[in-house]
Amino acid sequence: MNFRSPKTFLFAVVILLPVLIAASFPLQQSEGNFLRLKFGSKEYDVKYYNKRGSIYISLDDLVKKQGLKVDRTGGKYRIFFANRQISFVPNNPFVVIDTPKEKKKKSYQMPLSSQISGGELFVPVAYAKSFLSSAAETKLTYEFGAKPVAPPMEEKAEAPPVKTFPLSYRIDEKANGTLLRIFADKNIPDFESSLKDNNLRLKINPSGFSAGAPPKGKGMISSVSSSSFGSRGEIVISLAPDFTSYDIIRQSPKSILVTVYNKNLTESKTPSSKKEKWNFNTIVIDAGHGGKDYGAIGPNNTIEKNINLAVALKLGALMKSKMPDVKVVYTRSTDKFIELYKRGKIANENDGKLFLSIHCNSVANRSSAPNGYEIYLLRPGRTKEAIAIAEIENSVIKYEEDKDRYKNLTDENFILVSMAHSAYLRYSEKFAEILDRSFKQRVDVTSRGVKQAGFYVLVGASMPSVLIELGYVTNAKDASYMRSENGQRQYAESIFEAVKTYRKYYEEIIKQE
Numbered sequence: 001m002n003f004r005s006p007k008t009f010l011f012a013v014v015i016l017l018p019v020l021i022a023a024s025f026p027l028q029q030s031e032g033n034f035l036r037l038k039f040g041s042k043e044y045d046v047k048y049y050n051k052r053g054s055i056y057i058s059l060d061d062l063v064k065k066q067g068l069k070v071d072r073t074g075g076k077y078r079i080f081f082a083n084r085q086i087s088f089v090p091n092n093p094f095v096v097i098d099t100p101k102e103k104k105k106k107s108y109q110m111p112l113s114s115q116i117s118g119g120e121l122f123v124p125v126a127y128a129k130s131f132l133s134s135a136a137e138t139k140l141t142y143e144f145g146a147k148p149v150a151p152p153m154e155e156k157a158e159a160p161p162v163k164t165f166p167l168s169y170r171i172d173e174k175a176n177g178t179l180l181r182i183f184a185d186k187n188i189p190d191f192e193s194s195l196k197d198n199n200l201r202l203k204i205n206p207s208g209f210s211a212g213a214p215p216k217g218k219g220m221i222s223s224v225s226s227s228s229f230g231s232r233g234e235i236v237i238s239l240a241p242d243f244t245s246y247d248i249i250r251q252s253p254k255s256i257l258v259t260v261y262n263k264n265l266t267e268s269k270t271p272s273s274k275k276e277k278w279n280f281n282t283i284v285i286d287a288g289h290g291g292k293d294y295g296a297i298g299p300n301n302t303i304e305k306n307i308n309l310a311v312a313l314k315l316g317a318l319m320k321s322k323m324p325d326v327k328v329v330y331t332r333s334t335d336k337f338i339e340l341y342k343r344g345k346i347a348n349e350n351d352g353k354l355f356l357s358i359h360c361n362s363v364a365n366r367s368s369a370p371n372g373y374e375i376y377l378l379r380p381g382r383t384k385e386a387i388a389i390a391e392i393e394n395s396v397i398k399y400e401e402d403k404d405r406y407k408n409l410t411d412e413n414f415i416l417v418s419m420a421h422s423a424y425l426r427y428s429e430k431f432a433e434i435l436d437r438s439f440k441q442r443v444d445v446t447s448r449g450v451k452q453a454g455f456y457v458l459v460g461a462s463m464p465s466v467l468i469e470l471g472y473v474t475n476a477k478d479a480s481y482m483r484s485e486n487g488q489r490q491y492a493e494s495i496f497e498a499v500k501t502y503r504k505y506y507e508e509i510i511k512q513e
């Protein structure tokens with residue numbers, strides 16, 4: 001700018017002066033605007049301000065001068081000390097101290113929230129100092145020595161209200177019992193539980209949560225209610241009179257899973273307690289898919305649900321005529337849609353001694369056209385190929401109204417349920433081995449062997465169980481054999497012969513136990 005005219009010069013001064021003053025102001029004021037901190041062996045000044053009588057110090061300044069490592073990801077402010085870590089959340093009163101070596105994590109609440117000012121995180125020093133001392137395992141003291149910096153611009157009438165997180169609930173009925181998942185948008189700290197007079201009490205500490213809207217009771221859970229969520233929250237879960245046991249696990253940092261078992265699981269856990277209960281008296285035949293769920297579809301009108309049902313009914317008829325002392329239970333005996341969980345439930349309610357789920361295989365890529373039958377056992381830790389098959393068979397879930405029913409089966413609960421199965425695994429393995437031999441002798445389809453996968457339909461059944469893939473609907477030879485009356489009869493006869501052999505083996509074992 002060239003100030004040739006006095007007018008222009010005056011104009012420039014008027015416009016620029018406030019800017020110049022403002023620019024120099026923080027520089028002048030920041031000299032000496034510090035609070036003296038003694039933190040362990042170090043001593044230094046940190047930036048601070050006074051807001052409504054409370055002193056807030058800059059954590060960014062402290063961390064820099066103390067030489068600490070910070071992680072700012074995930075909206076948190078985590079400071080690393082030798083053995084512990086402390087996390088603050090901007091504009092939030094919560095403090096979490098982690099002790100990784102002891103796997104301990106504790107949440108605390110300050111009476112005032114932290115604040116952001118000038119891009120730095122300020123914490124109320126009167127409250128934060130004890131948490132910082134605890135995390136650092138050393139003493140933190142401070143004294144005033146200079147003027148404070150200006151508090152943040154946005155002035156509120158009162159200190160920001162403490163944010164509370166409502167708890168959410170999800171209740172699901174399974175073949176073995178009822179699941180209650182309690183979750184929040186924030187990590188749920190430690191909890192305690194106790195059972196008295198069929199009331200399961202879950203105490204969640206500390207505050208910071210509201211009770212949300214507990215769900216209506218279902219299955220083994222008669223009702224869910226909550227008492228005051230102040231400094232101490234309590235959820236009361238009333239259990240049905242005929243519940244047998246329960247588990248409470250932390251499913252994730254933000255959710256707790258309560259499993260209440262019905263009598264099906266308890267019976268399954270004590271195989272030798274009542275021998276008469278273990279007579280081979282009931283077989284459950286599960287024709288896969290049905291109704292709106294066609295299963296796999298191959299060329300020449302090869303429809304899986306029809307083949308499954310035809311083989312299931314032929315097997316049932318053979319059982320009834322040649323083994324009349326064994327009750328035959330079908331999960332479906334017509335072309336009807338049945339949800340996966342109901343199939344296991346039907347099996348458990350009928351106290352089945354063997355669960356056979358009948359299916360046909362398929363591949364998306366028809367040019368590879370694999371063929372052959374497969375026999376599947378349920379077991380976690382699966383092969384890649386088995387997972388692919390399981391995905392196809394489990395895709396029936398898309399037809400079900402409540403798709404979330406199986407969502408939690410992928411984690412701990414899956415392991416819980418499949419552990420209940422391990423008691424039967426040797427029986428399932430034995431039956432699979434016998435059936436493989438029987439198929440090899442009698443059916444005109446190649447053996448692809450006995451495999452393992454995580455089928456939901458098997459998860460639900462508390463008894464020895466296998467899933468049979470008769471052959472590939474996408475393979476012309478397999479498909480025409482599976483569609484034929486002769487093929488279906490040979491499958492049914494092979495399975496029946498396997499049941500006969502297995503029954504002898506089973507009754508021998510039961511006698512010995």
Ligand SMILES: [Zn+2]
Nearest residue numbers: 288295359360
């Ligand atoms: Zn299927």
